Amino acid sequence: MSLTRQDVEKVALLARLQLTDDELATMTDQLAQIVDYVDQLAEVDTDGVEPMAHAVEVANVFAADEVRPSLPREAALANGPRTNGRGYLVPAVLGD
Amino acid sequence: MSNAYTTVIGLEVHVQLATHSKLFCRCSTQFGAEPNTQTCPVCIGMPGTLPVMNRQAYQLALRTAVALNCDIPEFTKWDRKQYYYPDLPKGYQISQYDLPMSDDGFLEIADAKDRFEPKRVRIIRAHLEEDAGKSIHDEAAGKADSEIDLNRTGTPLLEIVSQPDMRSAAEARAYLEEMKLLLTYIGVSDCNMQEGSLRCDANVNLHLDHEGESIATPIVEIKNLNSFRAVERAIEYEAARQYKEWQENSEPPKARQKYLARPKQTRGWDDAAGVTRAQREKEESSDYRYFPDPDLAPVITKGDEVQAVREALPELPAALRERLGEDYGLGTYDADVLVNQGRALVDYYLAVADGSGDPKAACNWVTQDVLRVLKDQESTIDQFGVSAENLAGLVKAIDDGQLPSSRAREAFEVMLADGSAVDAAITKLGIEQVDESALEDLCRELLAANPKIVADVQDGKQQAVGALIGQAKKKNPNADPALVRQICLKLIGEGV
Numbered sequence: 001m002s003l004t005r006q007d008v009e010k011v012a013l014l015a016r017l018q019l020t021d022d023e024l025a026t027m028t029d030q031l032a033q034i035v036d037y038v039d040q041l042a043e044v045d046t047d048g049v050e051p052m053a054h055a056v057e058v059a060n061v062f063a064a065d066e067v068r069p070s071l072p073r074e075a076a077l078a079n080g081p082r083t084n085g086r087g088y089l090v091p092a093v094l095g096d
Numbered sequence: 097m098s099n100a101y102t103t104v105i106g107l108e109v110h111v112q113l114a115t116h117s118k119l120f121c122r123c124s125t126q127f128g129a130e131p132n133t134q135t136c137p138v139c140i141g142m143p144g145t146l147p148v149m150n151r152q153a154y155q156l157a158l159r160t161a162v163a164l165n166c167d168i169p170e171f172t173k174w175d176r177k178q179y180y181y182p183d184l185p186k187g188y189q190i191s192q193y194d195l196p197m198s199d200d201g202f203l204e205i206a207d208a209k210d211r212f213e214p215k216r217v218r219i220i221r222a223h224l225e226e227d228a229g230k231s232i233h234d235e236a237a238g239k240a241d242s243e244i245d246l247n248r249t250g251t252p253l254l255e256i257v258s259q260p261d262m263r264s265a266a267e268a269r270a271y272l273e274e275m276k277l278l279l280t281y282i283g284v285s286d287c288n289m290q291e292g293s294l295r296c297d298a299n300v301n302l303h304l305d306h307e308g309e310s311i312a313t314p315i316v317e318i319k320n321l322n323s324f325r326a327v328e329r330a331i332e333y334e335a336a337r338q339y340k341e342w343q344e345n346s347e348p349p350k351a352r353q354k355y356l357a358r359p360k361q362t363r364g365w366d367d368a369a370g371v372t373r374a375q376r377e378k379e380e381s382s383d384y385r386y387f388p389d390p391d392l393a394p395v396i397t398k399g400d401e402v403q404a405v406r407e408a409l410p411e412l413p414a415a416l417r418e419r420l421g422e423d424y425g426l427g428t429y430d431a432d433v434l435v436n437q438g439r440a441l442v443d444y445y446l447a448v449a450d451g452s453g454d455p456k457a458a459c460n461w462v463t464q465d466v467l468r469v470l471k472d473q474e475s476t477i478d479q480f481g482v483s484a485e486n487l488a489g490l491v492k493a494i495d496d497g498q499l500p501s502s503r504a505r506e507a508f509e510v511m512l513a514d515g516s517a518v519d520a521a522i523t524k525l526g527i528e529q530v531d532e533s534a535l536e537d538l539c540r541e542l543l544a545a546n547p548k549i550v551a552d553v554q555d556g557k558q559q560a561v562g563a564l565i566g567q568a569k570k571k572n573p574n575a576d577p578a579l580v581r582q583i584c585l586k587l588i589g590e591g592v
Contacts, residue, residue, distance in 0.1 A: 014383055016180055053173045053195065054394050061393040065115050065152035068122035076135045076246075087131045087243035090182040092233060 003032040101304035101342075103335040104312075105268050106260035107327075109275055110253050111285045112227065112293040113156040118250035119226045120147030120190065120392075125252075127291045131232075131245035139250035141186035146391050153252035154395060156284040157197060157224040158405055160254055163282050163412060164219055166201030168402045173394040174224075175386045182244050183229035191255075193386040196223035197395070203258075203278070204414055205270040208432040217271050218259040227251040248292075254284075260299060265331040269324050272296060273436075277413045281439055289323055296321050300334045306346060313338050314358040318372055320365045330365040334372055416442060424455040433463050441477045444484050451488025454495055461487060465508060481512045489518040500576050503527050530574045532583075538575065539583045542567055553588045561585060 008028045012019050019027060070076075073086075082089040118125055121138035138145045161168060175193040199221040206214035229246040256275070262268045276287045276294060287294040298321060302313045318334060321327045345355035363372040411419075413435050420431040420442075434445050445462045449455040466487070470480065482490075490507060493499035499507055499522060510521040542564050543550055552560035561584050568575045 014178070014385065053171070053388055055390060056393070058393045059396045061148060062151035062154065063122065063148040065117050065150050066122060067117045067124045070123045070134045070136050071140075073130070073132050076132050076140060082241070084243065087232070087245050088182070089241040090231070090244055092240065092242050 003028060003035055101302040101335070101339055102263060103265075103331065104260045104301050104303055105262040105264075105331060106299040107258045107262070107268060107271060108297040108299070109256040109258075109272070110227075110295040110297075111160075111256065111279055111287065113153050113160075113252040113254055114283070114285050115150055115152045115156065115252055117150060119150050119153050119224070119252040120250055123250065127288075127293075129247055131243070131247060134247040135249065139185075140246055147190065147389075149392065149395070150252060154197075154224065155405075157222070157252070157254050158397065158402070159282055159409065160256075160279065160284050161198030161201065161222045162402060162405050163278055163409055164198075164201040164203055164222060164256065166198035166219060166222055168198050168397055169195065170398065171195060171394060171396055172197040174389045174392045176389050177384045177386055179384060181228070182242065183231050183246070183249070185229070185246060185249060189226060189228065190389055190392065191225035191386075192223035196221045197397075198222045203271065203274055205267060205274050206428075207266065207270055208429045211266050212264060212270075215261070215267070217261045217267075220257045220259055222254055222256045225253050225255055227253045260301075265328040265335075268298065268331055269328050272324050272327060274413070277436060281410060281413055283410075296327055298327060298331055298334075300331055300338070302335060302338050302342065304339075304342070311342075311356065313342050314356065315360045316372070317360060317362045318365055319362060319375065320367075322367065326365055326367050329367075329370060330372060333370060334363070337372065410439070424449055424459075426455065426459055430459050430463060433467075434459070437467070437477075444477050444480070447484035448488045448491065451485055452491035452495070454491050457491045457495070458488070461491060461508075465505070469512065481515055482508070483515075486511055486515075486517050490521075493518045493522070497529070498522070499527060500529070500574070502576050502578070503574070526573070528574055530572060530576070532579070535575060535579060536583055536587075538568060538572060539564075539580060539587055542571075543584060543587055550588055553585070558585065561588075 005024060005028050008019075008024060008031055011031075012024070012027070077083040077085070077088065080088040112125070115125055117123060118139055121136050123134045123136050123139055126134065138147055158168065172192065173195050174190050176188040177191045177193070178188040180187060199219075201219035201222065202216045203219060204214065204216050227248050227250065229244055229249040231242045231244050233242040234240055258271065262271060279285045279287050279294075285293055289295075298318045299315050300318060301315045302311075304311050304313075316334060316338065318330050321330055342355070345351050362375040364375050365372050417428075417431045417435050420426045420434060421428065424446075426434070434442050441462070444466075445458060448462060449458040452458050466477075466480065466482070470477065473479075490499070490504065490511065493507075494501050494504050499518065503525065506525055507518060507521040507527070510516065510524055511518065516524070546564065546567075549560050549563060561581055564584055565577045565580050568580045569577065
């Protein structure tokens with residue numbers, strides 16, 4: 001399994017990354033190496049082995065349904081690139 | 097035209113679960129707070145934070161899934177669904193992909209007016225996920241920015257996906273109404289559509305026959321459905337629109353193939369204009385790049401726990417309707433009216449019916465007089481002025497002949513006004529049984545004083561006797577109008 005330039009273009013689009021042609025070439029090469037490396041796992045015989053859904057052997061970790069204080073609004077908005085003191089401001093979202 | 101095609105409908109319902117805090121953090125889920133006052137580093141997606149599942153949210157989801165007759169797999173996990181949108185601060189939604197917490201259930205629907213045959217709508221799955229935030233766009237401000245409020249982000253949401261088993265807008269509406277009723281009865285959500293606690297998307301396409309070939313038009317997902325009425329209207333509109341589109345694209349064969357190969361489209365319902373409009377093309381499901389969320393532990397639910405949840409379920413609307421029919425002799429329509437009002441009203445009815453021993457009369461009083469007053473007063477049954485015990489007393493007093501039915505409504509009004517029992521109301525109104533001989537004396541007196549009316553009746557104008565009833569009531573308010581009429585006609589017939 002090796003990665004094509006088209007695969008990387010698609011992933012970049014989904015990740016909202018704009019790559020130059022040079023970057024795309026570099027990324028295709030590097031990502032392909034990573035994928036090929038991980039692909040070695042395919043050589044292991046996994047017949048009859050339960051698929052693993054989680055890396056840690058724990059389940060049923062719950063918290064009680066009790067409200068605790070939220071962040072003050074100023075603190076919540078502090079990292080927003082643009083705010084009006086009430087909400088985060090983003091370019092107009094229309095429809096949907 | 098009605099048989100030219102079959103409308104095929106599947107519904108996706110999102111219901112906010114009635115927890116105090118969010119699904120993965122302890123921020124409040126209270127509706128209506130000032131924007132961005134109910135968020136924390138977990139729900140606004142700060143690096144290094146860890147989500148922890150709300151136990152109550154899982155329990156409410158489990159209760160719902162069991163009530164919807166779903167299978168509950170022993171093992172379930174949560175996955176990250178990746179997409180970029182301003183109201184999704186983490187860049188992914190924690191949802192469930194290949195191992196949802198429940199699947200393969202059903203909900204039965206019927207129509208009290210018999211517009212369609214009762215049917216079982218299959219449910220593909222119900223899974224627990226987090227809600228997104230809200231973007232507010234001020235239309236008046238034109239091209240201005242959108243404002244993002246993340247208070248809703250992380251509110252527990254159960255997504256319930258039906259099979260495309262519905263065949264008309266009426267069936268879709270019935271499904272939603274039954275779903276809402278069920279969710280309310282089991283107490284998992286307030287189902288307030290205005291506040292977005294219950295939301296719905298509809299998948300619609302047409303099945304039709306073209307020169308002996310079975311055709312399925314491309315599926316359209318309709319969003320922005322803000323009321324049950326909107327769901328009905330949008331489905332009706334969309335079916336007609338798709339049929340027109342099919343007719344325009346059915347020939348030549350090349351155009352047809354191209355049309356039928358179109359991917360699923362998303363359209364938004366414009367309630368004011370009464371039309372659906374195309375929205376962004378839906379990304380393929382593989383584009384969401386789901387993978388198991390490594391921050392969340394899976395949940396294991398054993399069969400005995402599921403069994404305990406099943407046993408703890410309250411009586412569901414369908415079972416209650418059946419009991420009202422079988423044990424109380426009510427018709428489908430009456431049972432439906434009562435059950436649709438909610439459990440508290442049904443309990444009130446049951447108390448009146450049991451207390452009076454007359455379930456039919458109890459039903460008439462509750463569905464007519466009680467509901468009318470509640471509607472006028474814009475109040476609920478727990479604030480109602482006549483206790484179930486007192487209404488049962490009233491029904492009984494009528495049945496025992498202690499209270500003439502002609503004056504029952506007056507007694508009801510007195511009981512409603514001062515909360516008294518029927519005996520007190522009877523005393524207050526001075527109601528007493530008038531024995532028949534006294535009534536006959538009264539009628540003779542009236543006939544003697546009104547020779548014109550007697551003559552009219554003898555000429556065949558029976559309705560003329562009506563004028564005497566008013567006079568009789570004036571002389572004795574306890575005179576039963578029906579009886580007065582009957583006696584007068586009898587006396588005139590006998591030549592007075």
